[in-house]
Amino acid sequence: MWPFHLIDRLENASALDAVAARIKPVVEKATSNRTVTDALHGVWLGHPLHPVLVQVPVGAWTSAAVLDAVPAMRPAAGLLIGVGIAGAAPAIASGWTDWSQQDTQQQRTGVVHAIGNTIALTLYAGSLYARRRNRVGVGAALAYTGYAVAAASATIGGHLAYRQAAGPSHAVPHAEIAPADWTDIGALSDLPDGTPGSARLGEVDLLVVRRGQQVDVLVDRCSHASAPLHEGELVTERGRLCIACPWHGSVFDVQTGRAVHGPATAPQPALDVRVEDGRVRVRLPGLSLG
Numbered sequence: 001m002w003p004f005h006l007i008d009r010l011e012n013a014s015a016l017d018a019v020a021a022r023i024k025p026v027v028e029k030a031t032s033n034r035t036v037t038d039a040l041h042g043v044w045l046g047h048p049l050h051p052v053l054v055q056v057p058v059g060a061w062t063s064a065a066v067l068d069a070v071p072a073m074r075p076a077a078g079l080l081i082g083v084g085i086a087g088a089a090p091a092i093a094s095g096w097t098d099w100s101q102q103d104t105q106q107q108r109t110g111v112v113h114a115i116g117n118t119i120a121l122t123l124y125a126g127s128l129y130a131r132r133r134n135r136v137g138v139g140a141a142l143a144y145t146g147y148a149v150a151a152a153s154a155t156i157g158g159h160l161a162y163r164q165a166a167g168p169s170h171a172v173p174h175a176e177i178a179p180a181d182w183t184d185i186g187a188l189s190d191l192p193d194g195t196p197g198s199a200r201l202g203e204v205d206l207l208v209v210r211r212g213q214q215v216d217v218l219v220d221r222c223s224h225a226s227a228p229l230h231e232g233e234l235v236t237e238r239g240r241l242c243i244a245c246p247w248h249g250s251v252f253d254v255q256t257g258r259a260v261h262g263p264a265t266a267p268q269p270a271l272d273v274r275v276e277d278g279r280v281r282v283r284l285p286g287l288s289l290g
């Protein structure tokens with residue numbers, strides 16, 4: 001449907017790669033502190049932080065658009081526009097942090113999303129400036145233009161999150177097709193000891209981590225972007241044994257599946273494990289649909 005089919009073209013617009021290539025070193029330099037990037041990805045929240053933070057500018061600017069329609073309320077609209085501008089800063093920081101770990105096609109769309117947001121932000125800054133110079137009508141016109149640009153940019157952001165799957169857990173669809181019952185995945189003695197191994201549960205690939213008689217099993221496909229975790233490296237974080245993703249370095253606790261470091265924020269589904277008579281049996285608690 002017009003004009004939404006144009007959004008589909010963004011991800012294949014290779015001309016945007018040159019823009020992304022110029023931005024990427026700047027973003028990577030600004031996001032070199034892992035504690036900060038984990039916070040901006042939303043690891044502490046267990047969910048992506050960017051969609052949470054954008055509520056501030058979107059909500060403030062939507063409310064301002066309503067108040068600007070009532071001339072007597074335009075001073076209050078100016079206040080809300082200022083709140084939206086201030087709230088945009090952390091949303092921008094988290095957005096670029098997520099963007100830095102996305103694939104090429106996602107980054108193309110992300111660049112256009114960011115350009116749109118920058119234009120909207122500039123228009124709102126102009127609106128605030130005009131209001132301070134008592135040109136309230138001009139300020140309202142700039143704000144409405146900014147709102148239209150922000151809405152278009154949000155649509156592109158939605159395409160990035162949903163159509164291009166930059167936001168959802170890529171592990172959950174695998175977990176949902178796992179058998180519901182306890183299932184034998186092989187002999188304990190066949191599993192590598194102290195290094196990441198793999199197994200199959202129906203159609204689902206598993207990461208298997210064995211230390212002697214102790215076995216932990218996670219869905220193998222990384223929740224961030226589907227990397228095979230069994231090709232990653234075992235590491236110790238805060239005294240816990242973890243697996244580091246081979247693609248973008250997310251770190252997951254091998255017992256609980258919790259994301260310890262991003263860019264992943266969603267946990268890896270962890271399976272219940274039984275070792276009986278030298279055989280390893282697993283089931284996925286809660287998520288299995290049969």
Ligand code: FES
Nearest residue numbers: 222225245248250
């Ligand atoms: S696929 Fe990106 S961190 Fe695993």
